[in-house]
Amino acid sequence: MYHLKIDGKEIDVPEGTTVLKAAKMAGIEIPTLCDHPALEPYGGCRLCLVEIEGARTLQPACTLPAGNNMVIQTQTEKVKSARTFVLSMLFSERNHFCPYCQVSGGDCELQNAAYDEEMTHWPLQPNWQVFEVDASHPYFVLDHNRCILCRRCVRACGELVGNFTLGMEERGSKTILVADLGVPLGSSSCVSCGTCVQICPTGALIDRWSAYRGHETDITSTETICVGCSIGCGINVLTRNNSLVRIEGNWDAEINGGVICEVGRFHPMAEKRNRIVTPLIRRNGVLKAATWDEALSVVSTKLQEVNTLKTGGVAAIATTRLPVEGLNLFSQIFTGQSGNNVVTSTEEGFYTSFTKDIEFSVRKEAGLEEINKADLLLTIGVNLVKDHQVAGFFVKRAIGKETNVITVTNESTGMESFTPYGKIINKGSELSFVSALNSAYHNQLHGEIMEKVGISSQEVVKLATLFKNAKNPMIIFGVEFEAKNKSDVIRALLQFASETNSKFASLKGNANSLFASQLNLDSSFTLNGSQVVFLALGDEDPSQTLTQRVENAPFIIVQASYQSALSAKADVVLPVTNWLEQNGHYVTSDGKTQEAKRALVPASDIKSNEEVFLALGSKLGLVLDENWMDAIKI
Ligand code: SF4
Ligand code: SF4
Ligand code: SF4
Ligand code: FES
Structure with a gap:
């Protein structure tokens, strides 16, 4: 010390x-x-x-x-006068006419610093040079005139996101922030995570949605988690007058340390779907507003009627975006009832059913934080540029810290440009690739396997050597394999992980993908004569395939936040809260249980998913167990 x-x-x-x-x-x-x-x-x-x-x-x-x-x-006086001098230089360098700036009045760190030093003016002539405003990006605007060249954005894009889109060009008073080699931000390699916008201390980078919608002092900030995918990033939801203003990464969050992705930060701001604000019942072919009691009575009568049938029961499908509390009640209502029910999730176990039957208890999955400790990473079966982007940021920034990163995909994802070990293998050859890697690791690689894989045996030997030399290897996998038998690929990967003493982590689908799987909501779904389809969609937009598969069912009940092609075809529609309007728990892809907190108050006739399930359970005469903790198998 x-x-x-x-x-x-x-x-x-x-x-x-x-x-x-x-x-x-x-x-x-x-x-x-x-x-x-x-x-x-x-x-x-x-x-x-x-x-x-x-x-x-x-x-x-x-x-x-x-x-x-x-x-x-x-x-000391010397220190204070140096500060005023530094601030005067910064103010005079570009256009800082505060009254016209969106962050003026509390949200600008430059202006706040000047107030703290009791500055009333600066004694230097401003540099009247005019800089461009880059408004080419769909989510934010870069006004070079407000930029103080602090390079926080440049460093955030490199150090935190690992994307290295931003940099500086020119020198002295001509120094300017650039994207890539000087292209507009909107056509650059930017992946729209918005970290640079959040970290900018001035009004140089401003978010299109929240600009001019109030200062931090006018805004309520709710610390919660993002439910955009199964990573579960910590976020702050900023609201004003019960309306969403902005979403920011929580710098203190253990999982993501402040970075979030486009899906978490900007997609909720761009929500265009129409809300369902009252229960609806189809009468004479037209959906008409009804009371909750009327709607739930129609639903319970129909469910009871179908439960007595010998064939063709209820097909009940829930989104994996529902909180643990909701999924737990949903599962109790529809599983184990009399009748011939199909009970599953909108993912139908796509992300979990392949891993579910594999013995994970031997060694637990690693958390994303392990990426920071690994000296070798292999990613396979997952497009980390498109999905689970924050995991992609962890991987990309590990490259900058001299971790060897092997990415294996079937097509170009953009990840290959970050690492010398980005491999594009033939479609459907994942199992052969893993076998080849394992053989090479044991110095037994045979050339014939490589023809199927589409990369040379020398390349595979090089990758195997990386594993031989690694002290802390880690394998991150999804299930986006073209191979027919995904379980076999995963088994082979886990076998390889075990032989190379690698940690492993599997990325899953929506926020509660893993928990849905623990409730066995991962069977594939066929209508197969079901008389009633109950869709607890929450705020998920039903896919076209799902809509086509259920739209001809004799009776459709849709429990959803937003209007969709399916709600338009429903016989009963039950309006529920979206993710921002409900409290609840989520189990991350690596098994951590986290709490999401309500940031917005729903309209008066909208109920939470749990409230609807409890009310429906009571109409059906069921005793539902609200204790969700015991349902989590971690
Ligand atoms: S960036 Fe800050 S100092 Fe510059 S104009 Fe905006 S409020 Fe004023
Ligand atoms: S939004 Fe993200 S990727 Fe794009 S420039 Fe900013 S930090 Fe970099
Ligand atoms: S963080 Fe803002 S002020 Fe700093 S260099 Fe980037 S754009 Fe300019
Ligand atoms: S030099 Fe220390 S904060 Fe900028």
Whole structure:
């Protein structure tokens, strides 16, 4: 431990702590601009200059490691005048006419810093040079005139997202933020995660939806989780007057550490579907508004009627986006009742049924945090650019930290451009690839296997050598294999993981894919004479295939948040909350149970999925067990 004195306060800090962090630990705030807790220290803006006893010049606190017995002053006249000078330079460099800026009045770190220093003006002529505004991106706008060149966005895109889209071009007053080699952001390699927008300290990067919709002080922030996929990123949902303003990554979230993807940040903002706001019953061929009691009575009568039939019962299908509480009740209502019921999920176990029967208990799946510790990663059966993007960010940034990354896909996904070990193999040859890799690992590779795979045996030997030399290898797999028998591929992968002592993680589908599987909601679905179809769609948009498969059923009940082709064909429609309007739990793909909190209040006639299931259960005379914790098998 090092002993320091900061503004007269004595403190002991671990070796390697920066002066900025040490000051924070002592309860002393030093102003910063280019620094951000999620990024590596950079030392670009010089706003954090402090006086160190014995040092010839002022030093940047964000990059300076604390030394033993260091004496630091953060509030001397010299320090304050340096801060004002730095701020004056920043203000005069570009257009900072605050009244016209969306972040002015509380959300701009530059303006806030100036107020903190009690600045009323800056004594330098502004540089009147006009810079472009890049409005080519569908989700955000880049106004170079407000940019202070702090490079937080550049570093976030590289260090946190691993995408390296942003960079700087030119020098001095002409320095400018660029995407790729100077293309508009909208046609760049940007994957629209929005991390740069969230981390920008000024009004240079602004989000199209939330701009001018209120400052942070007018907004309620709800700490919750994203239900866009089975990773379960921590997010903050920003709302104002019960309307969604913005979604931000939670920097403190254990799973994602602040980064989120396009699906989590921007898709909910672009929601265009129409809500269902009251129960509906089809009368004389037309859907008409009804009370909850009327609608649930029609549903329960129909279900009871069908339960007495010898053939053709109920096909009950739930979305894997429902919280644990809802899925648990859904399963109790439809499983084990009399009648000939088909009970499954909208995923029909696509992501889980192949892994379900494989013995996972021997070694548990690893969490995504293990990616940071791995020195070799193999990803297969998953397109990490399109799906589970945050896992993709973890993998891409591992490449930057000199982890060897092998990506195996059937077609180009863009991942190959990040790693020298991006392999595109023949469609349907995954099993042969894994066998070849295993053989090469044991120095027994035969050339004939390679013809099927479509890459050379030398390449496979090279990959196997990486496994031989790795101390902490990890395999991340999905089930998007072209191979006919996906279970065999997964078995072979797990066998290989076991022989190479690799950790493994399987990526699944929607937010509660794993829990749905634990409830056995993963059988494939056929209408097969079902007289009634009950679709608990929640806020999922039914696929065209699902719609076509059920639209001719004699009686359709749709429990959903949004209007769809299926709700239009339903006989009864039950309006329910969307993910932002309900509390509930979700089990991540690696088995962590997390809580989602309600951020918006639903319209008065909309019920939560649990409320509907409980009311329906009571109409059916069922005793439902609300204790969901015992249903989670982890
Ligand atoms: S970025 Fe900040 S300082 Fe610049 S104009 Fe906007 S509010 Fe003012
Ligand atoms: S949105 Fe994400 S990928 Fe695109 S430039 Fe910003 S940080 Fe990079
Ligand atoms: S756009 Fe924002 S984060 Fe990026 S360099 Fe400019 S001010 Fe900094
Ligand atoms: S915050 Fe230290 S140099 Fe910018």
